Amino acid sequence: MSTSDAERLLVTAALPYANGPIHIGHLAGAYLPADLFVRYQRLKGEDVAFICGSDEMGVAILMRAIREDRTPEDIIDTYHPQIRENFERFGMSFDYYGRTSSDLHQETTQEFFRVLDEQEGFKLKTEEQLYDPEAEMFLADRFVTGTCPVCGFEEAYGDQCEQCGSSLSPTELEQPRSTLTDAAPELRETTHWYLPLEEMQPDLEEWIDTHPEWKNNVLGQIQSWFNDGLKDRAITRDVPWGVPVPPDVAERHDLDAEGKVIYVWFDAPIGYISATKEWAMQDGAPTKWKAYWQDEDTRLVHFIGKDNIVFHCLMFPSMLMQHGDYILPDNVPANEFLNLEGEKLSTSRGWAVWLHEYLEDFGADRGPDLLRYALATTLPETKDADFSWEGFQNRVNGELADVLGNFVNRTLTFAHRYFDGEVPPLKDPSDADEHVLDALSAAPEDIGQAYDNYRMREAVFETMALARTGNKYFNDTEPWHTRETDPQACANTIHLSLQLCASLSILFEPVIPDAAQRLRDMLRLADVRSSTPADAPDGALGWGDAAEPILEAGHTLGAPDILFEKLEDDTIEAQTEKLRERAAQRSDSTSDSDMDYANLKDNIDFDDFTKLDLRVGTVTAAEPVPDADKLLRLEVDLGFEERQILAGVAEQMAPEEVEGLQVVVVANMAPKEMFGLQSEGMVLMAEEADGTFVPVSADAANGSVVR
């Protein structure tokens, strides 16, 4: 497979927004897999730069600042150090963690923008857009709400209607209002720079075709974007927060740069480049970043969650192609989503496990390894996966403690009790002994292949399998008997068990670096290459050395210690309790507010009501609409005819729940096209305070009039 022999590796992990803390969904999506991969590569002796940083220039930061009556600077200065510190405590081994508010990032982004503009890599388009005369600001994206032209939802945002999932532009909203001042916006002309993705599609398709080895979930999403046809994307905004459009670039087009900033999804990926530059400067070799970004002998890998695929697989590569001086990503191994206790993670509902809270509860010394291991075995690599506290306890107690910890402990205890704490010699190995030597010699290669091919879960399972092999060998060879009956057989068992422990202390290093170090301390095994950015001493042992016995006969061992304490039921129950309490508090606090019952609308006449043609129908088929996360395509039998209706219920109900339902339909709703499909009517649903949808139903013949 594609274990490329590039000279160096540049690995990036998605830049987190500096407007909130990190939770386990983030860790499982992008950060932990990246760290596992990088630590493994460093142990192999590869030249790696591992780059990340805070994403600080987006509209999301500005929105939060406005909502909390703070400045954007205040928001990012709160969260950036917090995120960086918690990543560090969790064991994220970045070579550099930057931030996109840095001067160097602003310069790098502006220069990139300038180069593309000079190479005619953009299109300029002048259009009328909504402007808030009170705030003196154009209303992009979420700065405007209004009535959705598709479904009539009154709180639709300028970029999307959350009720029906339609992608909107602000000028499409009916009765738009500014979310800043509640003012009715006016139309003003403004000019923006667009990335011409439509005309770049053939080049992007050709390039993606060269990567059939990419993960199916990634290629599938890219293909559906290609099938829909890429659309030009505006990469500037008229908002007061972001990297400013350089005045000289605006002047080239006789425009005024005042108030114009670069869109966050243009500047954020450039954050990887500017952070690499800062890392090089910090290392006293300011030009070394170039080799990592511009030399064909570098392999660039982006670790991200699935919500960022379009930006890393299409938008950023198109920018890099246009620029011309940069390499393109070699792989973008995006993960799917992690659920929690069978439900979607939701920060607003309080349904999440926050990293900083976890570290407080489980300790920053021993805690990180437990979570790293449990998450590594649950990564949503090919489909969504579920984290549960019970599963966490099972992994820790049943695998880390009972398999790995037990094997290490019984081996070292035995060596101390019967071999004076020294490694006994191996002589005339039996078949069972040879079998262990074979397992040892195959392990680094097998586990390494899984890492190289972005199958982290498999790598971790294989590593634990080697510890299981050790336990079984110890049981089968019964050193407590052979000690009396065949002392050399006993010595062989302990010799090889100690060698397995030594190799495991290297092979487990990417996953549980703290325990791996403690294990090496017990074995008095020094001179192992670090999996962190630290320099390797000459002659240090690396990944491949784990294939052979490492410890010399006669080597003196350190004292045995407990590698993993088991987690008590109380500890786990306290966590599930905390989760449920907080989720309940959140739903209480929303029901205290006026969120509980929607405000009554103005009175209407009976005549207004009779304009509605409500009919009973039966849903005969339901299926997802590609790319529309919120829509289901329904076929509804109205008795007199079959209708195709697009319903914005996909996040609340599965197709099989909807199929067969008897529903009430607004049958005279003007047809609308969404995602290339006609919708001929609307299915009525009652929405409960927590967002649950309950279909409005009538046990009557299809086609019956509701009045």
Ligand SMILES: [Zn+2]
């Ligand atoms: Zn809508």
